[in-house]
Amino acid sequence: VYIKLLIRDAFLIQKATTLMALTLVAIAALGGAMLLGMITWAPKWPASGWIWVLNNLLLVTLVEEALFRGYIQGGLSRWFKQLPHGQTLALVMAALLFGLAHMAAGWHWVLLSGIAGLGYGLAWRFGGLGAAIATHFGLNLLHFVFFTYPMRAI
Numbered sequence: 001v002y003i004k005l006l007i008r009d010a011f012l013i014q015k016a017t018t019l020m021a022l023t024l025v026a027i028a029a030l031g032g033a034m035l036l037g038m039i040t041w042a043p044k045w046p047a048s049g050w051i052w053v054l055n056n057l058l059l060v061t062l063v064e065e066a067l068f069r070g071y072i073q074g075g076l077s078r079w080f081k082q083l084p085h086g087q088t089l090a091l092v093m094a095a096l097l098f099g100l101a102h103m104a105a106g107w108h109w110v111l112l113s114g115i116a117g118l119g120y121g122l123a124w125r126f127g128g129l130g131a132a133i134a135t136h137f138g139l140n141l142l143h144f145v146f147f148t149y150p151m152r153a154i
Contacts, residue, residue: 013126013127014127014128014130014131016127017122017123017126017127017131018123018127018130018131018134018135018138021119021120021122021123021127021131021135022119022123022134022135022138022139024119024122025115025116025119025120025135025139026138026139026142028115028116028119029112029113029115029116029119029139030139030142030143030147032111032112032115033108033112033143033147033151034147036108036112037152038108038109038112038151038152039143039147039148039149039151039152040147040148040152041146041147042146042147042148042149043145043146044145045145049144049145052144053141056137056140056141056144057137060140061133061136061137061140062133064098064101064136065120065124065129065132065133065136066129068094068097068098068101068117068120069094069120069121069124069129069132070124070129072093072094072097073090073091073093073094073121073124073125074124076089076090076093076094077090077091077125087125091118091121091122091125092118092121094117094121095114095115095117095118095120095121096114096117097117098113098114098116098117098120099111099112099113099114099115099117100114101113105150105151116136116139119135119139120132120135120136123135
């Protein structure tokens with residue numbers, strides 16, 4: 001019974017962490033993208049939407065979060081654990097690298113991806129890899145379903 005309660009509590013913490021991180025990241029990243037004129041409101045669900053969901057979940061968010069949160073942020077956290085703000089430094093460095101990984105789309109995407117990376121990093125730090133993956137996928141899904149994707153046509 002005790003283990004069952006621990007598992008339930010851990011799941012609730014991960015769920016709450018994901019919801020808080022997703023809310024903050026959606027406001028910051030999608031709001032920022034709208035303010036910069038990169039995306040516009042365009043709700044849709046195309047016939048190929050489920051293919052996008054599977055592709056984005058398995059080939060984008062899972063892979064990116066395993067690399068940037070599990071490997072990079074996790075490794076830096078262990079490396080910097082003796083420093084007074086080592087966890088924060090690891091989170092910020094991983095977010096910066098995540099932003100830079102989106103350089104091909106331009107500096108706007110670097111900025112917004114870096115901001116999103118901070119949210120994913122917080123989700124990972126307080127809720128684990130599952131929370132980071134769910135937060136990242138949630139943001140991508142909101143972007144895909146409710147806004148121009150990947151960006152507004154110029």
